Amino acid sequence: MALLKMEEWYDLARETNWTPSYASEEELYPETMSEDFGIPLNVWETFDEPYKVSYRDYVRAQRDKDVAAYSVKAALARAEFFKNASPHWKALLALHFSAVCWAEFHSASCFGRMTRFGRAPGMRNMATFGTLDEIRHGQIQIYFAYEFLKHDAVFDWCHKSSKTENWIIISLRHALDDIAHTRDGTTAGVMLNMGLEQSFTNLQFVALSADAAKCGDHSFATMLQSIQTDEARHAQIGEPLVRILCENGRKKEAQQMVDISFWRMWKQFSALSGIGMDYYTPLEHRENSLKEFMEEWVIGQFGRTVEAMGLALPWYWDYLKHDIATFHHAQQIGVYVYRATQWWRPIASVSPAEREWLEEKYPGWNDTFGKCWDVVTENIRNGHYDKTVPAPPPLICNMCHLEVSGVAGGEWQPVDYHVDLDGRRYHFCCEPCKWIFELEPARYKGHRSIIDRAFDGTIGPELDDFLNYMGQSEPERGVCGYDYQWIDGYDTPVAAE
Amino acid sequence: MAEFPIACNLQGDYGFKVIVVDEDDTIADVIQKTSDQLVGVLVAPFPPDTVLKARIHGAEEPLDDDVTLKGANILQMAALDIYAEG
Amino acid sequence: MSDTAAQARFVGPVMRAGEIGEAVIEAIHEDNTDRKIEVEEHESYFRVKVEGECLLTMATVSNILGREVLVSDIEMNMPSFEGFIRVETEKMLFLSK
Numbered sequence: 001m002a003l004l005k006m007e008e009w010y011d012l013a014r015e016t017n018w019t020p021s022y023a024s025e026e027e028l029y030p031e032t033m034s035e036d037f038g039i040p041l042n043v044w045e046t047f048d049e050p051y052k053v054s055y056r057d058y059v060r061a062q063r064d065k066d067v068a069a070y071s072v073k074a075a076l077a078r079a080e081f082f083k084n085a086s087p088h089w090k091a092l093l094a095l096h097f098s099a100v101c102w103a104e105f106h107s108a109s110c111f112g113r114m115t116r117f118g119r120a121p122g123m124r125n126m127a128t129f130g131t132l133d134e135i136r137h138g139q140i141q142i143y144f145a146y147e148f149l150k151h152d153a154v155f156d157w158c159h160k161s162s163k164t165e166n167w168i169i170i171s172l173r174h175a176l177d178d179i180a181h182t183r184d185g186t187t188a189g190v191m192l193n194m195g196l197e198q199s200f201t202n203l204q205f206v207a208l209s210a211d212a213a214k215c216g217d218h219s220f221a222t223m224l225q226s227i228q229t230d231e232a233r234h235a236q237i238g239e240p241l242v243r244i245l246c247e248n249g250r251k252k253e254a255q256q257m258v259d260i261s262f263w264r265m266w267k268q269f270s271a272l273s274g275i276g277m278d279y280y281t282p283l284e285h286r287e288n289s290l291k292e293f294m295e296e297w298v299i300g301q302f303g304r305t306v307e308a309m310g311l312a313l314p315w316y317w318d319y320l321k322h323d324i325a326t327f328h329h330a331q332q333i334g335v336y337v338y339r340a341t342q343w344w345r346p347i348a349s350v351s352p353a354e355r356e357w358l359e360e361k362y363p364g365w366n367d368t369f370g371k372c373w374d375v376v377t378e379n380i381r382n383g384h385y386d387k388t389v390p391a392p393p394p395l396i397c398n399m400c401h402l403e404v405s406g407v408a409g410g411e412w413q414p415v416d417y418h419v420d421l422d423g424r425r426y427h428f429c430c431e432p433c434k435w436i437f438e439l440e441p442a443r444y445k446g447h448r449s450i451i452d453r454a455f456d457g458t459i460g461p462e463l464d465d466f467l468n469y470m471g472q473s474e475p476e477r478g479v480c481g482y483d484y485q486w487i488d489g490y491d492t493p494v495a496a497e
Numbered sequence: 498m499a500e501f502p503i504a505c506n507l508q509g510d511y512g513f514k515v516i517v518v519d520e521d522d523t524i525a526d527v528i529q530k531t532s533d534q535l536v537g538v539l540v541a542p543f544p545p546d547t548v549l550k551a552r553i554h555g556a557e558e559p560l561d562d563d564v565t566l567k568g569a570n571i572l573q574m575a576a577l578d579i580y581a582e583g
Numbered sequence: 584m585s586d587t588a589a590q591a592r593f594v595g596p597v598m599r600a601g602e603i604g605e606a607v608i609e610a611i612h613e614d615n616t617d618r619k620i621e622v623e624e625h626e627s628y629f630r631v632k633v634e635g636e637c638l639l640t641m642a643t644v645s646n647i648l649g650r651e652v653l654v655s656d657i658e659m660n661m662p663s664f665e666g667f668i669r670v671e672t673e674k675m676l677f678l679s680k
Contacts (some may be wrong), residue, residue, distance in 0.1 A: 005672040038630035051670045053655070061655035090524040206597065206628060206662045221627055228662035239667055286628050301665050304592055308667070308680045330511040337539065372539045374563050379537070391534045393591055395504045395513035405512030416513055416554050416576040425574045427504065451515055455502050
């Protein structure tokens with residue numbers, strides 16, 4: 001039992017700013033690492049942690065969270081669960097762990113920068129806990145993934161992926177580099193917390209955990225929620241930062257930080273959570289569609305938070321409402337038909353019952369994206385497997401590095417935006433991606449997409465060259481997760497007739 | 498003769514593909530090369546009498562079938578929509 | 584102002600289903616008697632939504648469970664929340680603005 005209540009000593013204990021005498025303030029907080037936006041240090045020092053925690057309580061809570069998640073009984077049950085899991089769920093686990101494990105360590109690095117270069121003691125205090133949280137998230141997930149390695153070599157990519165030039169990894173790395181690694185501590189604090197942690201991690205860690213629980217994967221569900229309990233605390237670093245910026249004439253800058261980082265992260269979660277929820281979760285275990293989860297957690301909860309802080313909803317909010325019903329459906333087709341470029345075993349997830357669900361959740365799906373699947377399905381039915389893989393590569397967005405896509409089939413809507421700069425054409429999948437590029441072309445123009453590299457000679461001309469460049473030896477190239485047997489779902493009703 | 502990548506979205510497909518053509522190819526050649534690679538793969542065959550046209554993405558008017566890419570001043574990696582006329 | 588902001592904002596925790604979660608629902612009803620409260624149930628979590636402001640005291644939760652419950656116990660079972668949070672030793676407060 002503590003002798004004093006936290007609030008009786010907290011304010012005094014966290015006052016760790018002092019007047020420097022051996023180094024100047026500029027040397028202590030170099031602008032590139034700690035932008036002050038012209039706001040004096042004594043104003044930054046008013047940063048008051050919304051979610052206060054003592055180190056004693058922090059350690060106690062984290063220990064208990066870890067004990068629950070790492071229990072031996074759960075580990076044994078998990079191995080058994082995995083052996084019996086469907087290709088749907090195996091694809092989801094492979095995608096989740098290989099995309100998220102290393103990203104957590106990147107977040108730890110970003111929080112480390114906030115811990116050192118945050119101008120307010122309170123901010124540094126919260127960021128210290130945030131750094132420790134993110135290290136835990138990296139460790140716990142790599143541990144869970146490692147457990148599967150003896151059953152499936154795909155999980156090697158949970159560690160390997162970040163060191164490769166695989167196109168999906170380039171996409172994720174470009175986004176994280178942009179918001180977390182190449183910004184000063186203040187900006188990164190707003191971008192990471194508002195653009196990622198208060199908005200989208202809920203989607204992957206709470207909403208997906210609901211699907212995991214329905215699927216019977218209780219330890220995965222518990223682990224996801226355990227992680228999010230940390231996020232819910234440390235993400236609150238964003239609120240006082242945004243308020244200080246707004247109250248001191250920097251609302252425009254704060255708005256832009258939110259608008260950029262939110263969009264960059266939406267594109268990542270559209271592919272990760274969108275495919276995970278609407279295609280890789282077994283049909284009988286889906287709680288909601290991506291669109292429904294987005295409406296609850298992001299358009300609803302996050303949208304209300306942004307406005308209550310005094311900011312406006314991002315200017316592209318109406319377009320977002322369209323994008324949550326389209327973009328990931330196009331990406332899912334690409335991920336399946338170009339499956340050799342994935343390290344996991346993608347699944348189509350468009351059997352008749354699944355199509356019925358997609359049509360119910362996304363009215364018009366059958367007449368749009370379903371039309372491409374009709375052709376793929378017919379080729380499989382006729383044994384023309386080679387025709388299920390397009391020969392030409394897709395066009396890749398020079399901002400999000402995902403496919404430039406629109407609406408397919410009967411409601412065909414081709415979508416492409418471009419910028420011509422210094423003799424080079426840059427393509428974008430949407431107006432917000434183009435808008436971000438145009439805000440700061442010098443920041444982005446030097447980066448070359450995987451397709452740029454394929455045509456500038458960086459990558460050799462053969463498919464093997466392309467896959468080897470992405471770090472994928474032959475056994476590491478994705479094949480249909482059901483070995484085309486999902487087509488049986490189509491043949492059964494025909495035979496019944 | 499020079500390799501000339503161009504971004505094409507064939508009507509019905511979900512997104513743009515990078516089609517490698519030749520700068521001396523005509524628009525009709527580009528349409529043919531695109532449909533050869535995508536019809537029956539991601540796009541269902543068009544009805545027999547369908548005439549496919551190409552336009553610069555975002556433009557109203559189709560490009561002339563007989564003009565070459567070079568002649569039409571189309572740059573590498575330009576985006577074309579390829580669609581059924583009428 | 585958008586549609587979302589024009590509505591009265593409901594705030595409060597998102598809790599994992601379980602013993603603590605159940606106790607939190609009951610405690611919030613006790614701690615916020617004058618406010619409109621809604622509970623939205625999902626498979627593995629539920630949202631407790633209180634109109635305008637939501638108070639959760641450790642004394643009330645402890646009393647319901649018959650043992651001492653600390654803020655860190657709540658945190659372990661709270662993967663998300665709506666509103667702006669303020670945390671002290673003996674209470675959590677969720678504000679709408």
